[in-house]
Amino acid sequence: MLKHLALTAASVTALTMALSAPLVSTAHAQAKEQFFPVLSYRTGAYAPNGTPFANGYVDYLKMLNARDGGVGGVKITYEECETGYATDRGVECYERLKGKGPTGAAVFHTLSTGITFALTDKSFTDKIPIITAGYGRADSVDGQVFKWNFPLGGTYWGAADMLIQHVGKKEGGVDKLKGKKIALVYHDSPYGKEPIALLQERAKMHGYELSLLPVTHPGVEQKATWLQIRQNRPDYVFLWGWGVMNGTALKEAVAVGYPRDKMYGVWWAGAEPDVRPAGDGAKGYNALTFMAPAGQGKVHQDVLKHVHDKGQGTGPKAEVGEVLYNRGLVAAMMSVEGVKRAQTKHGKKPLTGEQVQWGLENLALDQKALAALGFAGYADNISTSCVDHEGGSVAKIHTWDGNKWVVGAEQYTADQQIIKPMIKASAVKYAAEKKVAARDCAKELASK
């Protein structure tokens, strides 16, 4: 009986990891409205990071409705679906929301590289764009193969490239990295594995020694990882974590005495929920900052005035201006600007995902346009095309001083000479595997 009970308990353990039902919040689907699905995670291991992002995203949509009456006169509707950062639940949410609203979902932000991988194949038949701003598949920059993916503003290959540029600069030039040790502590998932190819490519070029230290979900067991770091004493540690993994990494770094100023996180490992749990131990820790750093600009004033001051804020008021909240705002702005651009071609009416794809592929957001939107200093230029679905890739380094993030002056741009051949090779491989016919962008442009 005991054995039977133990086996049952073990089975139930496995079930528990997988079981959970998506939670759906608000639903507003009426005619003459543009529907925006919101995949979010407000519960589970990644909730501390997922929640402020979702709050920023939803607040921006609410603000546009209150301030402008929607986008181009079309009221915005949205519905949240809880993914728990799990790929299966993300796909379930996608299936549930893709057909909502009078014209279906305008665009999806998956907020998970795993979900992005799962949905990319579906995008070719569903014809709904997927924005993965600063995450997702790096090779989806190639719009000729990945028509529906938009890794706007940056990819993990770009992020890894910029980190190497930064530590190279600290050493007096990337050639000085020869013989240095760099350890990548990464979330053992598609997200965490994305930068490996670029770091290996750069290692071949510059002669540094790269060690790969995977951390399994959710990332709270890192003692063995950091004992290895204490033993090997890498010159730099790159942290590719998400959620609780980041705070745990910083705590373990303190526990083994690894200097925090030698640690560099990707932009998803550089927000307030990542450093606060480690207290003073996080001082000196660095991370890339992508698009919006912490702080408030005009867009925040509008959100506070039209949303929070009317008691309509999605989250706490104090959160407005934090790193992940701001990134949610920028993500929503990208979605809306895609629709707005598409309206210039298709008219100010509810648009389908296919129509919005054109808008996203023809974005031209320079600093003047961003300032008009209230994002001066809180977003970087984005200029997309049929060939380039990234639209630019720049970032800075910010450092936690114990109370706030301090943004460095240097701005880095991903080295496309290294990245482009990798993107091309990977995209061609994907197209061959999935039998995707690559688009002829020159021909498409000529036919317009």
Added chain:
Amino acid sequence: MATKKNGPVIALGVVLGIGFVAPLLAGQPLGFFLEVTLGGLMAGVLYSLVALGFVLIFKASGVFNFAQGAMVLFAALALARLAEWLPGWVGIPAGLPALALAFVLATGIMIVLAMLIERIVLRPLVAQDPVALLMATLGVTFFLDGFGQTIWGSDVYKIDMGISKDPTIILESMFQGGILISKEDLVATVIAAVLVLGLAIFFQKTATGRALRAVADDHQAAQSIGIPLNRIWVIVWAVAGFVALVAGMVWGAKLGVQFSLAQLALKALPVVILGGFTSIPGAILGGLIIGVGEKISEVFLGPVLIKAFDLAGGGIENWFAYVLALLFLMVRPEGLFGEKHIDRV
């Protein structure tokens, strides 16, 4: 005859023993090996803390309480949030005084929770199949996970026990780089030792403890001499709740109080399979074996496997405990110190 019967267990022990010393035989530095072993022992203590809660409830009621991990999370959330809120509510100084008062209040909350679980979930299911009770505790798990986040929040919260986070290095003259000791882990070990001692005294020396043991041995016989089963269940769930609070406090101070604590606490399941469902010493020893085993395998075996088979990543730490438990189920289902169960037909 006995040796023949124990042959598979001995063989498994020999394999584990060889695996343990293999890094040294392969030329790994002794200092680093000792450091990893110590780290594993201390992680094992944390697993044991949660496993104790499983054992207590199973021992007294035959219920496998799947909700123990969720109780750890719920208790830790209550402690962390109350310690944060109390200075504002009652003017008590923040820090250790607030934490101490929050600990008392959280103990009360766990006792109330134990009473509610007994009254609402367990009492209606008395004399049902053990699997039904297991499923009921599964329901309690989901409820506590969700309800805990609803009332206490889903952010990462701090528990500050005032212990320095800086590393302590010992034996630097003997080993290059010395051996790293974590003060937090040391304090956790002391707390676990005190808790086990307290539980041993409670079970052996108090009337309630003796009643608990009597119920564990034979429900019906215990009831026939006037021991109230319902009261005993409340007591044992309350004690398990207290153990969850202590485990949550120690883990929360180390990792931060967040949702993943509940999942991490599930590591106690293989610990009790290894040590035995009914043995407190088994829970301790099982935790230590699993703690050391997973750290040794992750640090030393992982890189070898990755290199030899060109694997994508490590993660041995995550499955080692479950594989070991599975092997134990095959060769010794009652665990190291568990009571052998014989069904007479």
